Amino acid sequence: MTDRLITGLIFLSAIGSGLVAGTFFAFSTFVMTALARLPAAQGIAAMQSINVAVINPLFMGTMFGTALAGLALGVAAIAGWGEPRAVYLLGGGLFYLVGTVLVTMVFNVPRNDALAGLDPNGGEAASLWLRYVAEWTNWNHVRTVAALAAFAAFVLALRLPAAD
Template identity: 55%
Template structure:
């Protein structure tokens, strides 16, 4: 029974981290580039809207649900490292929790919060926007790679579970 549960949870982690990697990849590969090509006021207004709309049960359920499940499964995996595949489960969990969730909380969210009070057509906003784009995209690249690597680790673990 425990083998079935471990495999099922690892499969869910692979799906969740892979799905989130895809979301982050879209932002890194074209969404932020498109926003950066707009006049600053339009790009800022669009990003402010995205930051409101992203707070929804579907995205947060997958993003935070995967983080919570990774934390729970990491504890089991770390205490059973001698079992086949558990090292990869632990690795995937750490990659997702630190590289995706923690980077979001400590990297991207503070940038998003700094964007909230700005009037898109103000001089302050226009000065902030290029730095915001550069820093936000840099942290997003980290989240993309970490989430994709986590998904790969979970998939690799399933070969031996």
């Protein structure tokens, strides 16, 4: 890959991982707390609505476009391992792909899918909601830190030259 293309991908990856980190940070610091304060049926219904609304071209494009760029940067880092910024490119790609995308797919999405099938007014809804909020939020903290670490790694990579 050319240096210009790599620099462009680093820039886009920094912006994308920063946007995703900010979104997850909002959920970790106040959105889930606010939803947990609602009566269970209302909190469940609100989160079910959020889980549908989040599947849109802007958020999905940012989340998964950043993953593709991070993957490409990881490959470029391995191919040019001697370059000063290679460790930051590989680190940023791994933080994002493993800590953000993989955690989302393995831990958050299955919880969202289970919540989607839950009747907010059902008999077990309140206890399931409390468990969902705690578990989902804990994994969201992991995604937040990982996306922020990816952002930091990509910003650091931008500050270094492509080659000696």
